[in-house]
Amino acid sequence: MKPDFQTITRAELRAYLLEHRDDREAFYAYMDKLATEPVLAVHSPSDTTPLDETIAKLIQQRKNN
16 A cells, blocks of 8 residues: 655655655655755855854744644
């Protein structure tokens, strides 16, 4: 039985996908999760916002989602 790709975590979906490499539905669900769940934030050298403020904002955004 396939897991519900919309409710499992990105890590769980990745693990499933590695075991079921021919499952296109899982692949597209994983790509959708990657597109909607940013993994990394990139900041330019010109960004003058203190790092602790940036981290606090990211934590708050994750709590709200």
